[in-house]
Amino acid sequence: MSRERQAVERARKAFLTGRSKPLDYRIGQLKSLQRFVVERQKDISDALKKDLNKSKLGTPLYETLGLEGEILLAVNKLAEWAAPRPVEKNLLTLSDQVFIQPEPLGVVLIIGAWNYPWAVTIQPLIGAIAAGNAAVVKPSEVSAHTSKVMEELLPLYLDKEMYPVVTGGVPETQELLKQRFDHIFYTGNSTVGKLVMEAASRHLTPVTLELGGKSPCYIDKDCDITIACRRITWGKYTNCGQTCIAPDYILSPTVLRDVKPDAKVMQEEIFGPLLPIITVSGVDDAIRFINEREKPLALYVFSQDNKTSSGGVLANDCLVHFSVSALPFGGVGNSGMGSYHGKFGFDQLSHLRGCLIKKLGMEGVNQMRYPPHTAKKLDWARFFILKQVDVARVGRMAMLALLAVIAAVVLQVRIKKNNRALHANCVQ
Numbered sequence: 001m002s003r004e005r006q007a008v009e010r011a012r013k014a015f016l017t018g019r020s021k022p023l024d025y026r027i028g029q030l031k032s033l034q035r036f037v038v039e040r041q042k043d044i045s046d047a048l049k050k051d052l053n054k055s056k057l058g059t060p061l062y063e064t065l066g067l068e069g070e071i072l073l074a075v076n077k078l079a080e081w082a083a084p085r086p087v088e089k090n091l092l093t094l095s096d097q098v099f100i101q102p103e104p105l106g107v108v109l110i111i112g113a114w115n116y117p118w119a120v121t122i123q124p125l126i127g128a129i130a131a132g133n134a135a136v137v138k139p140s141e142v143s144a145h146t147s148k149v150m151e152e153l154l155p156l157y158l159d160k161e162m163y164p165v166v167t168g169g170v171p172e173t174q175e176l177l178k179q180r181f182d183h184i185f186y187t188g189n190s191t192v193g194k195l196v197m198e199a200a201s202r203h204l205t206p207v208t209l210e211l212g213g214k215s216p217c218y219i220d221k222d223c224d225i226t227i228a229c230r231r232i233t234w235g236k237y238t239n240c241g242q243t244c245i246a247p248d249y250i251l252s253p254t255v256l257r258d259v260k261p262d263a264k265v266m267q268e269e270i271f272g273p274l275l276p277i278i279t280v281s282g283v284d285d286a287i288r289f290i291n292e293r294e295k296p297l298a299l300y301v302f303s304q305d306n307k308t309s310s311g312g313v314l315a316n317d318c319l320v321h322f323s324v325s326a327l328p329f330g331g332v333g334n335s336g337m338g339s340y341h342g343k344f345g346f347d348q349l350s351h352l353r354g355c356l357i358k359k360l361g362m363e364g365v366n367q368m369r370y371p372p373h374t375a376k377k378l379d380w381a382r383f384f385i386l387k388q389v390d391v392a393r394v395g396r397m398a399m400l401a402l403l404a405v406i407a408a409v410v411l412q413v414r415i416k417k418n419n420r421a422l423h424a425n426c427v428q
C-alpha cells in the first residue's frame with residue numbers, strides 16, 4: 001500500500017473514532033498549532049529564507065501573523081460558529097425546531113502552493129480543524145525546506161494520526177488524488193486546478209480551488225497618484241510579484257507606456273515583477289476591457305469616485321483584503337471556487353445540515369397533505385405555504401395561537417365532511 005494511501009487511511013480511522021468532534025479537542029489542537037507557529041518561528045523563517053529568500057521580518061508580516069490571527073479568532077468564536085443556527089420558520093413549522101447544524105465533513109485533503117507556503121497551507125488547516133475534520137496536508141515540493149519543517153515538526157504539536165503531512169511532488173499528489181476524500185482544498189494554478197477537480201469528480205468530492213489570474217488595477221484620473229503609486233508598487237513587487245492577488249496590469253488615463261491588449265503579457269498571469277499599463281478612455285472602457293477576460297481573483301480601483309467601488313473589490317489599496325478575516329477570500333470562474341478565512345473557512349469545510357425537528361401535535365394542520373386531495377385542502381396548503389409572516393413582529397405566542405385556531409378549523413372541516421359521509425352512508 002502506498003505511503004499516501006496509508007496516511008489517508010490513518011486519518012480516516014482517526015476521524016471515525018469521533019475524537020475530532022468535541023469542541024474541546026478542536027480548541028486544544030488549534031492552541032497547539034498556535035504554539036507551533038510561535039515556538040518554531042526560527043525554523044519557519046530559516047526554511048523560507050532557503051526556499052524563497054524571504055526575510056526574517058517579512059516572514060511574520062506576510063505569513064505567520066495572519067495565521068496567528070486566524071487561530072485566535074477560531075478559538076474565540078468556535079462555540080458560536082459550531083452552535084445550531086436557528087432559521088426563519090414558515091407557518092407550517094411554527095411550533096417546530098428549525099435550524100442549521102454545522103457538522104464535520106470527514107477527511108479533507110489540503111494541497112498547498114509554494115509562493116506563501118505557510119499562509120496557503122496552514123490557513124485551510126485551521127478551518128479544517130475548527131470544523132472538526134481530519135486533514136491530510138500536502139505542502140508544495142517547490143518550497144522543499146518548508147515542506148520538510150511541516151513534515152518533521154507539525155506531528156510534534158498536532159494529533160499526527162488526524163493531521164498527517166504527506167510530502168512529495170506531482171506523483172505523490174496524484175496518488176493522493178486517487179484516494180477518497182470528503183473535501184479537497186487546492187491552492188495553485190488553474191491548469192492543475194482542473195486536474196484536481198477532475199480527480200475529485202471520480203468520488204464526487206467537493207472542491208475548493210484557490211487559483212490565480214490576472215488581477216486588474218484601474219487608476220482613475222482624479223485619484224491621489226502619489227499614494228496610488230506607492231500602494232500599487234508595494235502590492236506588485238512584494239514577494240517579487242509572486243502573489244496570487246498582485247495587481248497584474250494597470251488600466252491608467254495617465255499614459256506611461258502603451259501595451260497592446262493582445263500582447264503575450266496580457267494573455268496569462270504574470271506572477272513576476274512586470275507591470276503592463278493599458279490606456280483606456282475612462283471607467284466604462286476599463287469595465288469592458290476587464291469583462292472581456294477571465295474573471296480575476298482581485299480587482300483594484302484607485303478613485304475618489306466611490307460609485308466604482310463594490311463588494312469583492314479593493315478600493316484604493318492592494319493585497320490587504322487578504323488580512324480581513326471577516327471577508328470571504330476566494331475566486332470566481334477561472335480564479336477559483338469556494339472561499340475561506342475566519343467563519344467562511346469554517347463553513348466551507350463543514351456540512352451545513354438542515355434540521356427540522358417536528359412536534360407530534362398539530363396534526364390537524366397536516367390533514368391538507370394527506371389524501372384524498374381536495375380543492376379545499378389545496379386552498380389551505382396555498383395559505384400555509386405562500387403566506388409570508390414576520391413571526392418576530394407578530395409574536396411567537398400569537399402565531400402559535402393562530403396556528404392552533406387554523407388547525408382546529410381544518411380539523412372541523414374534516415370532521416364535518418366525515419360526518420356528512422357517515423350520514424349519507426346511513427341514509428343509504
Ligand SMILES: NC(=O)c1ccc[n+]([C@@H]2O[C@H](COP(=O)([O-])OP(=O)(O)OC[C@H]3O[C@@H](n4cnc5c(N)ncnc54)[C@H](O)[C@@H]3O)[C@@H](O)[C@H]2O)c1
Binds near residue numbers: 142170187210244
Ligand atoms: N488563490 C490563492 O489563494 C492563491 C495563493 C497562492 C498561489 N495561487 C496561485 O497559484 C499559482 C502558483 O502556484 P503553482 O501552481 O506554481 O504552485 P505549485 O507548483 O506549488 O503547485 C501547487 C500544488 O499542486 C501540486 N501539483 C503540481 N502539479 C500537479 C499535477 N500535475 N498533478 C497534481 N498535483 C500537482 C503540487 O505538488 C503542489 O502541492 C499562481 O497562479 C497563483 O496565483 C493562488
Ligand SMILES: CC(C)=CCC/C(C)=C/CC/C(C)=C/C=O
Binds near residue numbers: 115245
Ligand atoms: C501585511 C498585510 C497587512 C497584509 C498581507 C497581504 C499579503 C501579502 C497577502 C498575501 C496573500 C497570499 C497568501 C497570496 C497568495 O499568493
